Amino acid sequence: MRDINQFTITEAVKKSFRTEEGSRFKFLLESLIDHLHDYTRETNLTHEEWMRVLMFLYDCGKISTPERHEFILLSDVLGFSALVDMINTRGGATEGSNLGPFYLDNAPRKPLGADLAGPRQGVSVLCHGVVRDTLGHPIPGAIVDTWQADGSGTYPIQEEGQDKYDLRGLFEADDQGRYYYTTILPKPYTVPYDGPVGELLRAGDRHSWRASHLHYMIRAEGMRGIVTEVFFENTEYVDNDAVFGVRRSLIAKLEPYKAAKAGDFPLERQPDAMINFDFVLAPGD
Amino acid sequence: MRDINQFTITEAVKKSFRTEEGSRFKFLLESLIDHLHDYTRETNLTHEEWMRVLMFLYDCGKISTPERHEFILLSDVLGFSALVDMINTRGGATEGSNLGPFYLDNAPRKPLGADLAGPRQGVSVLCHGVVRDTLGHPIPGAIVDTWQADGSGTYPIQEEGQDKYDLRGLFEADDQGRYYYTTILPKPYTVPYDGPVGELLRAGDRHSWRASHLHYMIRAEGMRGIVTEVFFENTEYVDNDAVFGVRRSLIAKLEPYKAAKAGDFPLERQPDAMINFDFVLAPGD
Numbered sequence: 148m149r150d151i152n153q154f155t156i157t158e159a160v161k162k163s164f165r166t167e168e169g170s171r172f173k174f175l176l177e178s179l180i181d182h183l184h185d186y187t188r189e190t191n192l193t194h195e196e197w198m199r200v201l202m203f204l205y206d207c208g209k210i211s212t213p214e215r216h217e218f219i220l221l222s223d224v225l226g227f228s229a230l231v232d233m234i235n236t237r238g239g240a241t242e243g244s245n246l247g248p249f250y251l252d253n254a255p256r257k258p259l260g261a262d263l264a265g266p267r268q269g270v271s272v273l274c275h276g277v278v279r280d281t282l283g284h285p286i287p288g289a290i291v292d293t294w295q296a297d298g299s300g301t302y303p304i305q306e307e308g309q310d311k312y313d314l315r316g317l318f319e320a321d322d323q324g325r326y327y328y329t330t331i332l333p334k335p336y337t338v339p340y341d342g343p344v345g346e347l348l349r350a351g352d353r354h355s356w357r358a359s360h361l362h363y364m365i366r367a368e369g370m371r372g373i374v375t376e377v378f379f380e381n382t383e384y385v386d387n388d389a390v391f392g393v394r395r396s397l398i399a400k401l402e403p404y405k406a407a408k409a410g411d412f413p414l415e416r417q418p419d420a421m422i423n424f425d426f427v428l429a430p431g432d
Numbered sequence: 433m434r435d436i437n438q439f440t441i442t443e444a445v446k447k448s449f450r451t452e453e454g455s456r457f458k459f460l461l462e463s464l465i466d467h468l469h470d471y472t473r474e475t476n477l478t479h480e481e482w483m484r485v486l487m488f489l490y491d492c493g494k495i496s497t498p499e500r501h502e503f504i505l506l507s508d509v510l511g512f513s514a515l516v517d518m519i520n521t522r523g524g525a526t527e528g529s530n531l532g533p534f535y536l537d538n539a540p541r542k543p544l545g546a547d548l549a550g551p552r553q554g555v556s557v558l559c560h561g562v563v564r565d566t567l568g569h570p571i572p573g574a575i576v577d578t579w580q581a582d583g584s585g586t587y588p589i590q591e592e593g594q595d596k597y598d599l600r601g602l603f604e605a606d607d608q609g610r611y612y613y614t615t616i617l618p619k620p621y622t623v624p625y626d627g628p629v630g631e632l633l634r635a636g637d638r639h640s641w642r643a644s645h646l647h648y649m650i651r652a653e654g655m656r657g658i659v660t661e662v663f664f665e666n667t668e669y670v671d672n673d674a675v676f677g678v679r680r681s682l683i684a685k686l687e688p689y690k691a692a693k694a695g696d697f698p699l700e701r702q703p704d705a706m707i708n709f710d711f712v713l714a715p716g717d
Contacts, residue, residue, distance in 0.1 A: 148671050149680040153518040156676060160511035163672070164636030172635065178475055180510060182467040187515045190463055194659075197507070197516045204503045208493015218489045222482070225465060226445035230472045231482045233438040350457065351449030374479075386433050387448070391441060395434040 157184040203343055210342040214304075216248055220344045223390035224353070237371055237429035239281035244376040245392045247362060249302045254292055254315040262329040262416035263316050269298025269331030272401070273409055273421035274377075277324045278365060281429050285324025289367035289428070292317045293328075296359070300336030327412045332401075332420070335359045335383050338390065348389075358384035358393055363426070370428035377424050399424045442469040488628055495627040501533055505629045508675035509638075522656055522714035524566035529661040529677045532647060534587045539577055539600040547614045547701040548601050554583025554616030557686070558694055558706035559662075562609045563650060566714050570609025574652035574713070577602045578613075581644070585621030612697045617686075617705070618644045620668050623675065633674075643669035643678055648711070655713035662709050684709045 151159045160180050166173035186192075207217040222228045223245060232243035257263070264271065278289035294315040296302050303313040318326050337355040340348055348355055358378050366372035378385055378398045385393055399422040402408075409421050436444045445465050451458035471477075492502040507513045508530060517528035542548070549556065563574035579600040581587050588598040603611050622640040625633055633640055643663050651657035663670050663683045670678055684707040687693075694706050 149678050156511050166636055182471045186467045201503045208496055211493050218486045226441050231477055351451055393434050
């Protein structure tokens with residue numbers, strides 16, 4: 148290895164990892180080493196720039212906590228998260244979109260028709276639709292797990308003194324695969340920009356706003372679950388979301404509430420508006 | 433941006449950064465986004481793998497301190513540091529090698545001929561040579577800043593109760609460009625392997641040993657300074673150093689000490705062995 152140079156070092160590093168021939172780990176690692184080294188050679192990276200990159204990662208580590216994961220945020224603003232969502236979307240299924248940092252895996256189970264907003268201020272909206280498979284058949288019993296920001300763009304989990312399970316609900320689709328509940332329209336909010344990723348955004352003259360959205364995790368027995376977001380037509384940032392979460396197929400239309408059109412659901416609260424959004428799951432592996 | 437897909441997202445992310453046209457920042461950032469996205473597409477990275485990568489970075493951040501920089505270590509074991517050293521070596525100059533984590537910018541100034549080892553156990557060795565420019569002319573007054581591990585592979589800075597300035601010295605070359613001092617031979621040591629990078633090494637069935645070496649930072653008025661390491665022929669790990677620091681041109685030969693051959697220097701301590709290593713600096717920018 149004493150004879151390595153800037154061209155042969157890449158193979159030397161790959162060989163130093165004695166990983167299982169043909170394994171996924173070997174493939175991921177070797178491709179990573181190739182890209183890292185190609186990047187370094189193509190840019191003729193200086194020592195100062197190299198140290199800047201490493202200090203940036205160090206600073207991301209320092210500001211991170213279990214509730215504030217700066218590396219996920221970095222992945223988000225570089226479109227890495229969105230790209231992973233895109234390539235993992237199955238044909239015919241609803242497109243995936245950002246999980247984000249606020250998911251809780253033990254959201255309270257709620258009956259269909261429940262209201263998630265309670266006394267909160269905002270535009271009350273009925274969210275309804277059908278969970279189907281890729282052949283168009285409804286999936287009775289599908290689980291619709293949702294979470295969202297409030298009418299000022301804040302998640303209850305972000306504010307002291309609030310119940311972190313507020314504005315969350317886990318619903319079971321009825322025998323026609325239908326889900327329905329009321330909530331308030333969430334508002335846009337900024338991703339955290341007081342850390343290294345915020346500095347990066349400012350250096351690139353980028354804003355930190357997310358288009359307003361509802362988060363969904365949908366799953367059903369024997370089907371491949373999806374994590375996605377639903378956005379609203381004609382709302383702010385829907386064309387320049389800071390984390391590249393919006394897809395045309397994920398934009399829902401807000402309409403005035405009409406019971407007849409909605410399907411005459413039994414609702415806990417009378418809504419002002421409604422959106423209709425169907426989810427499609429592909430078969431599991 | 434609502435129409436982005438897994439192929440068009442890369443341009444969309446690049447465009448979102450409104451960086452100065454033709455700037456170095458724009459070039460570095462866009463090339464990074466290209467490689468990151470190409471990697472993701474080429475590997476069809478799953479959500480689980482994506483999260484694994486982000487948690488790995490998170491864990492590197494958590495174990496890092498100003499004294500334990502896990503991202504530099506990661507850069508080292510992936511050959512990223514060595515590659516940056518290689519591409520920044522100027523033609524004709526001594527090849528660069530790892531700075532490592534133990535450099536101190538205020539090492540004690542010592543007179544030529546001084547001994548760095550004091551009462552420490554080990555093989556006493558004379559280190560001597562000439563600092564030259566790329567035309568072969570000696571550089572009187574060149575600064576030779578050196579630091580090293582002891583005879584058991586430990587840097588004094590790593591052990592409580594030891595003087596962190598031990599086994600360090602900053603020498604000024606004489607009017608013939610010569611430097612000379614005695615010390616003890618350092619031993620091989622392992623890079624820290626109790627963190628995420630250690631896990632990576634184990635996953636790749638790699639050892640964590642560095643070939644024994646002396647660190648040098650050489651500088652002189654009007655010249656481009658270098659950071660490098662000097663290794664020893666026929667010592668352990670010189671052909672499979674964990675951080676890819678060894679180059680053939682940086683391997684010195686250990687010989688029995690002979691005053692006449694060395695140059696008959698005035699020495700504070702009579703050495704057992706000697707190495708002769710000349711440094712070459714290229715002109716500054």
